[in-house]
Amino acid sequence: MRHERRIQVGPVGFRIGSDWAAPLAALDRLYAGYPEPAIADFTVRLEAPRPWRRWLRPKVHIGGDYMLPDAAPLSLAHGLLAAEMGMNLQMALGQRRYLLLHASGVEKGGRALLMTGLSGAGKSTLAALLGECGWRLLGDEFALVDCDSGALHPFPRAVSLKNAAVDLFDDVDPGRLGPLLADTPKGTIRHLRPNDDAIARMEETAMPALLLFPRFGHAAEIREVGQGEAFVRLTQASTNYVALEERGFEALARLIRTVPVRAVDYPDTESAVEAVERLCEDLA
Amino acid sequence: MTAAIYIADPPDTRRLIALDGVALIFHRLSGQTHIVAPPAPEILDALGEGEADAETLLARLRRDHEIADEEGLSEALDARLAELEAAGLVRRA
Amino acid sequence: MTDARLLTRALADPPSTASFGPADWTPLIAMARAEQLLGSLAHRLDGLAQSDKVAELLAAARASADHARRTALWEAEMARRALADIDARVILLKGTAYVAAGLSAGIGRSIGDLDILVPRASLDAVERALIGRGGWEWVKEDDYDDAYYRRWMHELPPLIHKERDRMIDVHHTILPPTARPTPDADALIADSEALDPSEPRGLRVLSPPDMICHAACHMLADGDLAGGLRNLWDIDRLLRDFGEREGFWDDLAARAERHQLTKPVARALRLAEALYGTPVDGDVAGRGRAGDALYIRRLLARDGWGRETRKGLRQAFYIRSHWLRMPPAMLARHLWTKWRKG
Known part of the structure; x- marks a missing residue:
């Protein structure tokens, strides 16, 4: 895929591919300091549902090794959330070691x-x-x-802070916080490293x-x-x-x-x- | 119509762990977990002697356990057997 | 551009993975997962030296396949119990049949629904027993789908078990009546073999030549080649299990003709030989045809991210698959109903 980032979290390695640069740039900042796995346990794909969707009102479809057939795509502004959901989905559907x-x-x-x-x-x-x-x-x-x-x-x-919980972490180092994601399907979300x-x-x-x-x-x-x-x-x-x-x-x-x-x-x-x-x- | 004869698989097809008040049964043939209350484990034990109809089974249970003579005892046993059959822990010969 | 040749080579020639580095393993595993072949691959590579991470991923895939196997066999056993009082042969099909019969095709295979074949005359009794004593129920479909299944398909509308949440497909033949070839369902049933010869009333599987006919027909005459590499891997393994048996290839040719499946069987053999190096009988496989190359390109249309590639070719095979199953006017009516419902 055009853009790729690998992240090791505990015993699990992820490979995240994306049709766009922006979601992975956000992921890079949020996961600064995490190791990179040589071999990934799971692959996540952030894809445009149709080729032209990459430019026109872009929507991110969450794909990967394991997918839900009816998962609704997210707007590109919520690309970081899509990456997080993609990793969650791999764990929920594919984890067999633990x-x-x-x-x-x-x-x-x-x-x-x-x-x-x-x-x-x-x-x-x-x-x-x-x-x-x-x-x-x-x-x-x-x-x-x-x-x-x-x-x-x-x-x-990264911890997913939702709605009222976002304000509880005002005083942490701002470098540990992801962008404020408003109006996601789950409300307001901010990630915390x-x-x-x-x-x-x-x-x-x-x-x-x-x-x-x-x-x-x-x-x-x-x-x-x-x-x-x-x-x-x-x-x-x-x-x-x-x-x-x-x-x-x-x-x-x-x-x-x-x-x-x-x-x-x-x-x-x-x-x-x-x-x-x-x-x-x-x-x- | 003759009475149904019931069979339980041998005990090594099950792993039983007793918790407070209930028992967990892991059934190795199906990979399923069942949470059961008495007298289900006792019924499975009694069927371990060999296949039996409900009447024979009740006699075995009386022999090994203190069972009060209550109304509806055999109906209750039939109901437990039906549950165990639906779970696949007991089958008909 | 990478395609699924990486996967087919690893399956056919496991020692070739000895030289693989991290840059090969991640795409290989993604591809194998997308093609539902990771369990089969994990068994093929068992015992070879691998890095800890690869060994760990393959061990988990084998454990997953063990679970699929146990679950499939249990569903079959529960169906057997539910149907024990019905005087009809019950024949396991596809993955469940392979694991129940201990065939190589079952090793590491992922298995979804339980598929069984029963005589058409017994369909009603089978349906009643599964719903009554067995604890299955209709998957909620709308009336159009239900009528469509009953009228045009080779199976009952799918049933799902209330407690275990697993589906069963009850077939009365192996292709829809609308399809051009008409396999001889009576012959399939008559020549089926008991899993346990001492239990003639127990579950059964198709005879070896019929198993190949069904696998080829399922792959080439009844679908758009989705899951094609897995179906072809089944065929490779089955042919390796049966190919040395006395008279097998002659029987296969005769059965394929009887089921009007000579062409799909021949093509399946050629494709298996091309992609997995399967030893096949040249007379049954026939001479290669121009179309084979297109099939191969379609089967390998998968990249190292697990993505489908060659969209146009996929689309062509999709339309062809509907064309095969339905006369054009009926296809138009079917697609129209589907589109209108959105």
Whole structure:
């Protein structure tokens, strides 16, 4: 393809090709300092749906090794988002080496905290906030569980801040922020590059010590979650649990049986950070 | 019409992990995970002795477990067998 | 410009990848994924020395193929259970048949829907059993599609399982009745072979020559060559499994003629020989034709980014495929209905 950029994130290498220069230039700035893989695990393509679409009201079609047949194209102004979605799609549909959980993760002192829940539950924002105050960000979107050891492999992609969460990161180094993307299908989005520590240590695994199901916008409450319920919710949060067969089964069962599990409701982000830190001290 | 005879595959086709109150069964032939509550694991164990119709099965369960004589016991067993059959853990001879 | 020759060479001659560097592997893997051949390739390259990353990607592809295999066999077994009370032969087709019969074509193969062939007279009973006891249901289609399937296609409208979310296609022959060749479905069924000879009422597969006829017909007489490299790889593997058997090539020629598939079978053999070096019988394959080169260009129309190339040629094969399946007036009516619905 006309333009190409390679990015290594944790154990996964991406090759991103594009019909236009702009999306890859934005990707370059956002992923400054990331290694480049010699051999890519996955290929992402940002393509013009029709040849003339490259110039006339350009639309970006997200292609690659793995695709959704009905994925709607994005406007070229949102090309960076298209690249991010393309990488997510490869992981969600193609990852077979690690058990992939739709979960965020942070680590301190070798002990990892996993957070999972429905979209909008705040797991991504929470992980990003913790990543700015003494925790190491492992990933805001996907947690990669090693089926043999149970360890988490960091996957510190750029954090996708949405809508109100964008304002919470006003005071970070502006060089770590991507462009403000308004009116995307998901609202306003701005990407945040994890801090240098998270990138430098992207090959350093961590053992899970606590699993949380956070929920934003509810009165503060902490509940225990039964193992059966936790197991079911994690299978629903995994895109490759079924494909990994018995390895995935054993990995998930071990996780559920070895770490405490809690559901955490919280009214706002400040109290959430506090509550989570306290829980970690008590349980992890 | 004669009563249906049920068969369960041998125990090594399943990996069972007990959690609090429920059991996870990984079924190696289908690659599927089933979350079951009692008496499903007990039914599979009882069928491990060999194929059986529902009546024989109930006798085996009574022999090995404390089962109160309740109304509708055999209907409940039929319902559990139907679930296990739909899941593919039990099939008819 | 790169084309899928990179992939066909790696498949046909695995040791040739020993000299590959990173600049070869990334395009090869993208191409193999796009052609649904990464699992087959991963098995072909198993045991050869590779860098850690390549070995890791190929191992994951093999694990994926194992999963596809297990899932396909389980769907077949569940269909068998649902249809156990019906007095009709149930014949597995395509990928599921290859893995169930332990054929080389099944090694590493990706498998989608379950395809079965049953006698036309048993269609209603099969449909009832799958929906009743089996737990399958109609994929929601509109009335036009449903009527179209029932009237013009060689299969029931697709069914999907309520719990397992897997599709089954129930065929009563191997080409739509509208297509020009009319394969002899009764002969396919009569000569099918039981997977387990001690279980004559169990699942069956087509006889070896009929398997080749079906694969060639599926690739060349029933589609626009999408997935063509994979279909041709099936044919290569099947011919290598069967080619040494006594009398196989004569049987193949006779069966191809009986099913009115002499030309597609001959062409499939020539294409397999050209792209995968398949040993074929010259009498059955016939002399090369000018059109073969176009087929080869179309089959290889894939670049190192996994993109489709040669758009015009692809389009030509697409139109041709509809032409093959339907008389022109019916094609116009069908396309019109599709366009109007947007």
